[in-house]
Amino acid sequence: MHPQTGKSILTTRQGHPVHNNQQQRTVGSRGPATLENYHFLEKISHFDRERIPERVVHARGFVAHGEFEAYGTIGDEPAATYTRAKLFQVKGAKTPLSVRFSTVIGGRDSSEATRDPRGFAVKFRTEDGNWDLVGNNLPVFFIRDAIKFPDVIHALKPDPVTFRQEPNRIFDFMSNTPESMHMLTWLFSPRGIPANYRTQDGFGVNTYRMVNAAGEGVLVKYHWVSQQGVESLTEEQAAAIQATELGHASKDLYEAIQRGECPRWELCVQIMGDDEHPELDFDPLDDTKTWPQDAFPLRPVGMMTLNRNVSNVHNENEQIAFGAGVLVDGLDFSDDKMLVGRTFSYSDTQRYRVGPNYLQLPINAPREDVPVNTNQDGGPMSYRVDNRAGNPHITFEPSSVAGLDQADESYREYRPFVSGQVIRAPIDRQNNYAQAGERFRTMPQWERDDLVKNLVNLLGQCDKQIQEKMVWHFSQCDDGYGRRVAEGLGIADHS
Template sequence: MTQEAHVTQGPLTTEAGAPVADNQNSETAGVGGPVLVQDQLLLEKLAHFNRERIPERVVHARGAGAYGTFTLTRDVSRWTRAKFLSEVGKETGTFLRFSTVAGNLGSADAVRDPRGWALKFYTEEGNYDLVGNNTPVFFIKDAIKFPDFIHTQKRDPYTGSQEADNVWDFWGLSPESTHQVTWLFGDRGIPASYRHMNGYGSHTFQWNNEAGEVFWVKYHFKTDQGIKNLTQAEANRLAGEDPDSHQRDLRESIERGDFPSWTVQVQVMPAAEAAEYRFNPFDLTKVWPHEDYPPIEIGKLELNRNPENVFAEVEQSIFSPAHFVPGIGPSPDKMLQGRLFGYGDAHRYRVGINADHLPVNRPHATEARTHSRDGALYDGRHKGAKNYEPNSFGGPHQTDRPLWQPVSLTGGTGNHAAPVHREDNDFVQAGTLYRLYSDDEKARLVENLAGFIAKVSRDDIAERAINNFRQADGDFGKRLDAAVQALRG
């Protein structure tokens, strides 16, 4: 089943609107002669064809998306003054883009890789972008390491292939990655579809209420379809038979009215508790245990409308963690702080300085009022209005009320590591996760890891990688070492 096409009546035209007499034969100097440069339709079509693609995303290039609705089911005004979270039953339009991380635009969906979870809320106070993953943690905790990390996941500049040496060399030398790697190589490392996985904001964010009180929050989106995953063997087969498996599943489920949905939860920490919490609450490589801060259900997210054009609405969609609304803001999470710049800058390069003018990106429930002008594809929306502030011609003006509350700081500037809390280390949560797995899950985890580590060419890189898992849990390291040795002979 395909979506009904939009048929435009009348003759085919050029980009300038002139009718096209012949779209089958280029103009030549006589029958069989060379093509003439005056055939502007031919040149226009070829020139446009050469420019149909924009640079793909460096990460999260491969993706699919859909529109939907977020419905608030719990009063959360005690924690945040965000208007779209102000009234039980209130509905807010959304656009959600799913993606893989490492693969390029033409890669397969069914691969072992985190899944991006980029959710745009079209609120009456502007767009709020929540840009996370299907994992509650990540490989690193400081954005300064992100380019290096991604270089290890992408193609090697010499071989042109992803290299196990690069991946495990970096992970072995970055023990903070042990928790996420344990997650990734477990059963949830390859979701069966985008519908059958959870989503997470991953970072810690600030909520602040009308009284100015501050709370730290983490977002959870629990799939109502149930968790469903693929084994490595199933994924290998599916990736070869149907590289578009996840995109197709999402589109077809919405077409048949089987709208996927997620139950939305938050963990809430009063700001005063952060300094003495047993883990650094802003460390992206760690979770907040549920026994410390139980998830609180606040809403439902449903996807119910497919994009009409994948390029216009999925490929050109932009998301930035810096897109906040009143009552929501950032935390001192060093990965999040780097992403506040990195994402917006990527879109300015990739789509253009006026990417926010595109229908999928512009606010739907309010109007953007800025003094920014010109640049490629500027649509002239401001007409004759003044382009500076303050002005006395009735232009938009500042509100004098920040979106989020300030965070108190002490000390001097410098290249500081994040503060260490009493139970912080790089291995404790990876070990906890391993011990939560059943015997069968542990066996598959070890098999998946060993199969990849065994491809490493140097013994020292393999041993350093294994040692990180050994420090997380002795049994984990012992079983993995034996499995790798058996594969390496």
């Protein structure tokens, strides 16, 4: 404590008091500077390393904290009917969580008013460890197989030569990927630019499983239903915001929580029996499809409330790490081809960005009452040793001396039967156009007008062969859809 000001004293990271933070140590007042300027060297070398690599996707984002309150039921039935996951079982049980909203394609300092999917990632800190539900604000995606993920992102990212997002590159890829028509119909509608992070729904997108105490499993899709309603921006409204503000959505969320206007989302699930469902004209594991709600209704599970802002953006936003494979007991994977790829990729990118010990950071670690006992050791930035059951010499299993034991297998593991040739092949029921056409037909007229206008604006910058190919795809979705885009482009509809 400074004796005159009463303020805390500035120190180095070694804890040494800093008596002069205005000038380096020099020979005379003009210099040269001396090499042993330890305070300066520590300060400037840390400054040179203040940034970690930004995310390849979802680089621009913002985090808030809150809680999830369970209803104890899934729809009208006890939660235990479908899952043994503890966080859902007891009415009123609260689970702390963090949410990161983001854009997908833009860099860390890009605009939040761009036409782009919004990431909607939730980290539940449950009594059984962390569960990450990593999704978007739109219910479907561009592709159905993770092997195409680098391709679709490369198409949407800036051209490697001009460093501009080029419509010709985007629609070149999309015109050769018919399954993308459903996502494009969502993205170029008003839903493509949410007004802010509070007024958007969220979707898990992937298909997961729930497993109950008897080891019985069902397929499940997750939905976050905004209690603030859904509001979107037109291109003109977004352009007006972007003219003066790049981070309007982060600002809106931060200020709303500061005012005590805490946003809420109801978690709902759709449930389907775990089989191939030959009665459907699509594969329920296909991420380019939605499940019809008349056949698979939304069943409320609980309510999420965001009520606390971050205290440090770097520690809690840049370093927070989500993984599609982070599940707790009672929640399980499906055979969704996108989910399998995401399970590896999401955690792998955090090991690269933040380091192999990223899960030791407070923002990523389980809550304090959850033990973490591993035989993992070392690596850059390791700052603790995981509990070794009292014997620091034993870093392996099994051991007859000490160390860690496997958990008991008293629970009933879900064991689906799978058989077939190991092949590289597309799914059988692709049906690339039906749901895109249905989406177009069920939009209000003004949304259809906005969708067509947005597509025409970008397709108008594309080569004619790409325009004609996209019109053909839209015509397969709906005759009127293709005709209107063709008219806007001034080309014949080749439906």
